[in-house]
Amino acid sequence: MTKQYRFEEITHCEMCGSPSANHSVMGQRLNRTQGMRPNRKTGISVSVMRCTTCDLFYSQPQPVPFNIQDHYGVPVESYWRPEYFTWSPAYFRSELDILRTLQDIRPGMRALDIGAGIGKSMISMSKAGFDVYGFEPSDTFRQKAIEHMNIDPERLRHGMVEDMEYEPESFDFISFGAVFEHLYHPADSLAKAMKWLKPGGIVQIEVPSSRHLIARLINLYYKLIGTNYVTSLSPMHSPFHLYEFDRKSFVELGRRLGFTIVRHDYSVCDIYFFPKWLHPLLRSIMQRTDTGMQLTMWLQKTK
Numbered sequence: 001m002t003k004q005y006r007f008e009e010i011t012h013c014e015m016c017g018s019p020s021a022n023h024s025v026m027g028q029r030l031n032r033t034q035g036m037r038p039n040r041k042t043g044i045s046v047s048v049m050r051c052t053t054c055d056l057f058y059s060q061p062q063p064v065p066f067n068i069q070d071h072y073g074v075p076v077e078s079y080w081r082p083e084y085f086t087w088s089p090a091y092f093r094s095e096l097d098i099l100r101t102l103q104d105i106r107p108g109m110r111a112l113d114i115g116a117g118i119g120k121s122m123i124s125m126s127k128a129g130f131d132v133y134g135f136e137p138s139d140t141f142r143q144k145a146i147e148h149m150n151i152d153p154e155r156l157r158h159g160m161v162e163d164m165e166y167e168p169e170s171f172d173f174i175s176f177g178a179v180f181e182h183l184y185h186p187a188d189s190l191a192k193a194m195k196w197l198k199p200g201g202i203v204q205i206e207v208p209s210s211r212h213l214i215a216r217l218i219n220l221y222y223k224l225i226g227t228n229y230v231t232s233l234s235p236m237h238s239p240f241h242l243y244e245f246d247r248k249s250f251v252e253l254g255r256r257l258g259f260t261i262v263r264h265d266y267s268v269c270d271i272y273f274f275p276k277w278l279h280p281l282l283r284s285i286m287q288r289t290d291t292g293m294q295l296t297m298w299l300q301k302t303k
Contacts, residue, residue, distance in 0.1 A: 005236070007046075007061040014187050014243070016054040016252035023049045027219065027228045029059060031236030038222065038229040048230050050210070055246035057210045059235040062184060062242060068137060068160065085118065085148060092124035092177075095204060095296075099173065102262055102298060103202050105129050109172040112196065114189075115179030116156055119145035130173065133166075135159055161189045166196045176205040181241045191257050194301055203259070203299040209266060210244040213282065213291035218273055250297050258303035269293035 010020050028045040046059040107129045113122050116134030118141055125132045135157040136142040142158050145151040174193050183189045193203060218231040234241045247264050254260060268286045271279045286292045
């Protein structure tokens with residue numbers, strides 16, 4: 001299937017608002033996997049930029065599909081391994097354990113899962129005592145949630161955050177689980193979610209980290225072999241990441257939106273590109289230096 005895009009120039013950082021004219025160019029990113037020799041691959045490329053104020057990575061220009069289902073309307077089985085389609089009590093457990101240290105969870109409190117996927121986090125939040133709602137932009141993911149995971153279709157709406165409306169101050173907890181990096185305007189989306197959140201409520205956001213050690217080493221390798229490519233982001237092929245974030249990105253945004261960072265964590269996740277005998281060393285370095293793949297932010301609404 002051929003995907004068709006329009007391209008939008010970014011004039012300022014989505015998180016801190018600094019002008020893009022002041023940002024640095026990291027390199028080019030193809031619309032496909034790049035492998036060991038990206039200069040031997042063909043395709044469309046965009047520049048990857050780094051905000052020099054808050055270390056947000058983003059593509060310039062931003063490729064926007066004419067039909068969002070070109071990105072997310074794929075067969076669910078092609079996105080995850082078969083074992084993913086079984087819910088277990090361990091799913092989202094560590095996140096809920098952290099939430100309990102930040103918020104007293106009481107029966108009847110309301111939660112919203114933004115980008116609910118096939119609904120597994122909704123199940124976990126419901127079993128923890130929340131009255132849970134969610135929405136999902138992918139037709140195929142939502143159908144899988146309803147048909148396979150038995151999610152109530154009245155509670156799982158179809159659409160994107162830009163199109164959704166809820167009553168102000170109607171949720172105690174909102175989760176952006178592995179979705180924030182897919183949004184074209186993450187700051188605006190978070191501002192909208194903050195309006196739906198009660199004062200003192202918590203937002204959890206899991207995003208790719210712009211500090212990721214493995215990506216830095218691959219980018220260095222690409223430079224050493226004489227190319228101007230980088231592995232950061234994947235705006236035109238799965239998993240369609242438009243941004244990578246640093247904690248500073250949220251510090252700057254919090255001043256504008258009225259939230260405080262009450263906790264943040266880095267996770268190593270999978271190690272790729274390097275031989276397995278190096279993985280223990282790389283894992284240790286990432287754990288000690290906060291340079292893992294994923295960054296999880298816990299934000300509390302203050303106004």
